[in-house]
Amino acid sequence: MNVSFPLWMVLAAVMWLxxxxxxxxxxxxVVCLLFGFFLAATNAAPEIRRVVTAVLxxxxxxxS
Known part of the structure; x- marks a missing residue:
């Protein structure tokens, strides 16, 4: 059985903890959220997404 959680849910749980x-x-x-928001608007966003996807x-x- 596979269980998957969106990454944003995991990060939200970590932030709450x-x-x-x-x-x-x-x-x-708020600073963390703003940093993430503005970082997503930069040219680095696709590379960050690619690295996070590869790591996950x-x-x-x-x-096996």
Whole structure:
């Protein structure tokens, strides 16, 4: 049985855990969100997406 979660859900959970247990302030979260938003608008966005996809594929491969 395969279970898949969108990457944004995992990152949202990590951010919530950091806020709840690691004293992440609301303004820290806003800065992180803005950084991600503006980074997505740069020329680096396709390369970042490609690297993240490659890493996730290598982590999720089933080893026979």
């Amino acid at each position: 950091a806020w709840r247990y690691m004293s992440l302030r609301a303004w820290h979260a 594929q290598s982590l999720t491969k089933t080893h």
